[in-house]
Amino acid sequence: xxxxxxxxxxxxxxxxxxxxxxxxxxxxxxxxxxxxxxxxxxxxxxxxxxxxxxxxxxxxxxxxxxxxxxxxxxxxxxxxxxxxxxxxxxxxxxxxxxxxxxxxxxxxxxxxxxxxxxxxxxxxxxxxxxxxxxxxxxxxxxxxxxxxxxxxxxxxxxxxxxxxxxxxxxxxxxxxxxxxxxxxxxxxxxxxxxxxxxxxxxxxxxxxxxxxxxxxxxxxxxxxxxxxxxxxxxxxxxxxxxxxxxxxxxxxxxxxxxxxxxxxxxxxxxxxxxxxxxxxxxxxxxxxxxxxxxxxxxxxxxxxxxxxxxxxxxxxxxxxxxxxxxxxxxxxxxxxxxxxxxxxxxxxxxxxxxxxxxxxxxxxxxxxxxxxxxxxxxxxxxxxxxxxxxxxxxxxxxxxxxxxxxxxxxxxxxxxxxxxxxxxxxxxxxxxxxxxxxxxxxxxxxxxxxxxxxxxxxxxxxxxxxxxxxxxxxxxxxxx
Numbered sequence: 145x146x147x148x149x150x151x152x153x154x155x156x157x158x159x160x161x162x163x164x165x166x167x168x169x170x171x172x173x174x175x176x177x178x179x180x181x182x183x184x185x186x187x188x189x190x191x192x193x194x195x196x197x198x199x200x201x202x203x204x205x206x207x208x209x210x211x212x213x214x215x216x217x218x219x220x221x222x223x224x225x226x227x228x229x230x231x232x233x234x235x236x237x238x239x240x241x242x243x244x245x246x247x248x249x250x251x252x253x254x255x256x257x258x259x260x261x262x263x264x265x266x267x268x269x270x271x272x273x274x275x276x277x278x279x280x281x282x283x284x285x286x287x288x289x290x291x292x293x294x295x296x297x298x299x300x301x302x303x304x305x306x307x308x309x310x311x312x313x314x315x316x317x318x319x320x321x322x323x324x325x326x327x328x329x330x331x332x333x334x335x336x337x338x339x340x341x342x343x344x345x346x347x348x349x350x351x352x353x354x355x356x357x358x359x360x361x362x363x364x365x366x367x368x369x370x371x372x373x374x375x376x377x378x379x380x381x382x383x384x385x386x387x388x389x390x391x392x393x394x395x396x397x398x399x400x401x402x403x404x405x406x407x408x409x410x411x412x413x414x415x416x417x418x419x420x421x422x423x424x425x426x427x428x429x430x431x432x433x434x435x436x437x438x439x440x441x442x443x444x445x446x447x448x449x450x451x452x453x454x455x456x457x458x459x460x461x462x463x464x465x466x467x468x469x470x471x472x473x474x475x476x477x478x479x480x481x482x483x484x485x486x487x488x489x490x491x492x493x494x495x496x497x498x499x500x501x502x503x504x505x506x507x508x509x510x511x512x513x514x515x516x517x518x519x520x521x522x523x524x525x526x527x528x529x530x531x532x533x534x535x536x537x538x539x540x541x542x543x544x545x546x547x548x549x550x551x552x553x554x555x556x557x558x559x560x561x562x563x564x565x566x567x568x569x570x571x572x573x574x575x576x577x578x579x580x581x582x583x584x585x586x587x588x589x590x591x592x593x594x595x596x597x598x599x600x601x602x603x604x605x606x607x608x609x610x611x612x613x614x615x616x617x618x619x620x621x622x623x624x
Contacts, residue, residue, distance in 0.1 A: 147234040147269070148181060149174045151332075153324040154246045155205040157197035161248035162506035165195055167207050169222065170321035171230065178333050185230065186322045188216030192554040193619040194572050196588040199595055199612055205319045206604070208611040220555035223259045223525065233268035236350070240304050240328045243274040243438050255508040257551060258521035258544070273350045275332055276302065277441035281368040282335050282342055284377035284456060285447055289338025299374045307331055345443070352392065352436035359384055359394060359434065359442065364463060366448065367396065368441040371432050376400070376456050381445070381463045383470065386477045388433050389484055397470055398430035399463040406430075407473040411482035418483060431480065504546040517541050529556035533564065573621045585620055592616075 152171035158164030170186040191197065191209040202208065217225070239246050251261040265272045279302050283292050293306035308315035308327045311334060315327035336343040349355060358365065368379045382396040397403065406417065406429060417429040434440050448458065470476070513521070517539050524535045529552070536548045553560060553568040560568060577583045595601075596609050 147176055147236060148232070149176070149178070149236045149238050149273075150230060151238050151325050151329050152242065152246065153239055153321040153328065154249055155207055155319065155321050156201060156249055157191060157195060157209075158201050159198070159245075161245075161252045162508075164198065164201070164249070165189070165191055166219075166222075166249050166253055167191060167197075167209075167212050167216075168205070168321045170325050172322075172325050172329060173232075173235075174329060178329060178336060180329075184322055184325070185225075187222065187225070188212045189222050190216040190218050194550075194554070194575050196576065196584050196616060196619075197612070199588070199591050199609065202608050202612060203595070203605055205321075206608060208608060209615045210611055218555045219253055219257050220525070220551070223254065223257045226264075227259070231264055231270070233270070235270045236347075237265060237270065237272045238275060238328075238332075240279075240324065240331075241274065241276040243272060247272060252505070252508055256505055256547060257555070258524050258547070260513070260518060260521075261508055271350055272439065273347060274439050275328055275335075276370075277368055277439065278335065278343065278346050279307070279331065280370070280378045281346065281366075281441040281443065282339055284368055284379035285366070285443065285452055286339040286342045290334060300377060301374070302378075304328065304331070346439075346441055349442070350439045355434075355436045355440060355442065358444070359436075362444055364399065364445055364467060366443040366445065367434065369432065372398065379456055381458055381460075382434075383467050384434075385431065385470070385480065388435075389481055390488070391433055391435050392437050393433055393435035395431055395480060396434045398432075399466045399470075400457070401427070401430040402466055403470045403473070403476070407470065407476040409479065411479040411486060414479055414483040415486050418487065504543055504550070507543050510543065513544070514540055517544055520544075529559040532556065532559070533561070569621055572619075576620055585616065588616060 150171055150173045152169065154166050154170075155168040156164050156166055166189050168186075168188050170184065172184040173181040175181055188207065189212060191212045195209075197209060237247070247265070250264075254261045254264070264270060282290065283300070283302065291310045293301050293303070293310045295301040295303075295306070304324060304327055305315060305318040307313070308318075308331065311331070313327055313330040313334065315323060315330075317323040318327075332343075349358070364381055364383050366379060367382045368377070370378060372378045372380045380398040380400055382398055385395040385397050387393075388395055405427070406414070409417065414429060417427075418431070420428065434442070445460075452458075453460075520535060520538055521544070524532060527535070532548065532552045536545050539545050539548075549564060549567055550571070552564065553571075557568075575584065577585050580586070592609060592612060596606075601609075
């Protein structure tokens with residue numbers, strides 16, 4: 145099977161993939177030498193009348209809800225486009241921070257629209273990769289040949305627009321999805337040209353099996369991640385502590401830090417040390433998860449030369465001693481796992497489920513869809529709009545039963561019966577104005593007011609905020 149890369153990028157209505165929506169999708173296929181194959185795909189996706197976008201997000205990319213309605217396609221139409229034109233055997237889906245951001249939005253869109261949320265990333269030889277961590281590791285281990293930018297505060301930065309600018313790569317319209325795609329491809333070409341061995345190594349390491357094998361056989365290994373400090377190029381010498389109880393991966397320890405101040409703490413104390421505290425000098429617990437299926441940028445210690453060790457402040461004598469201390473504790477692993485249990489319990493308590501039907505869009509990770517329901521979903525997607533409602537009682541998964549009405553209303557609203565239209569309006573009332581002062585509308589209006597009062601707004605930004613006000617006025621249902 146001849147493989148290809150499909151570079152893609154999204155512009156969205158917010159940062160939460162459970163509640164926000166994709167507004168623009170753009171992508172370009174390339175061969176394995178990064179040469180374009182076929183024409184780029186660039187589409188807007190209609191925002192539906194149950195969504196109030198984050199005003200900050202709209203100010204970043206400049207696409208209004210009204211523009212998506214006027215020029216875009218529905219999510220159901222996008223799913224058909226993706227399956228027929230984009231999803232090809234051997235495709236490596238790639239972007240810049242796509243694994244943590246874009247891929248999640250894609251999964252939730254597929255889930256909402258009765259398409260498998262995961263198979264596109266593994267079936268028929270498909271896989272995924274992320275150029276952000278490749279960039280981080282290149283900067284840390286093999287920086288020669290690429291110019292590396294710094295943020296205004298003087299700290300190293302790997303933002304795509306800064307990398308493009310300093311390396312004179314074409315990126316004329318940052319935060320437009322297609323422009324970002326082209327810039328990502330240009331950056332990939334630059335890294336592949338200047339550091340081909342590292343590029344190919346990380347490309348071949350994208351499978352979770354390859355990652356797990358390296359982690360299991362290396363007592364210590366190099367790990368580049370956004371969780372590590374910029375002063376050390378986002379890179380650390382780490383060691384596996386134990387398997388992660390909830391995720392397909394392990395917990396790893398940053399051996400730059402002496403474990404002595406952590407290994408004798410109780411689970412409750414570890415929870416407090418693990419929490420991020422703004423403007424705090426207190427050392428945070430140097431433990432993070434490494435997930436095998438997220439293409440982590442890892443490498444054996446043998447890749448380090450003396451110059452790199454000095455630049456990254458890596459002292460093998462210290463890391464070896466810290467590893468020895470880490471291994472000396474019998475209770476640390478157990479307390480870590482207890483701490484994760486406490487953190488999970490706290491998160492579950494914070495989840496507010498106003499109404500099961502309103503929250504149904506966010507419940508992708510409640511469990512896998514049964515195979516029988518997957519087959520039904522395929523039939524539903526190809527059914528005539530007037531037949532959609534007949535599938536409700538055929539599904540065994542309650543999430544899919546509740547999604548039927550939303551799917552039909554968002555994609556085929558003119559086929560709603562009177563009863564269904566009434567149910568859709570009730571849903572929109574709960575979703576948009578339920579909770580009064582804590583409602584989505586109240587939060588939206590408050591943020592819109594804050595932004596509108598800024599003295600530094602440009603004319604185009606004022607226009608975007610006015611359009612958002614009009615969008616809210618047009619979609620918010622009348623409350624009796």
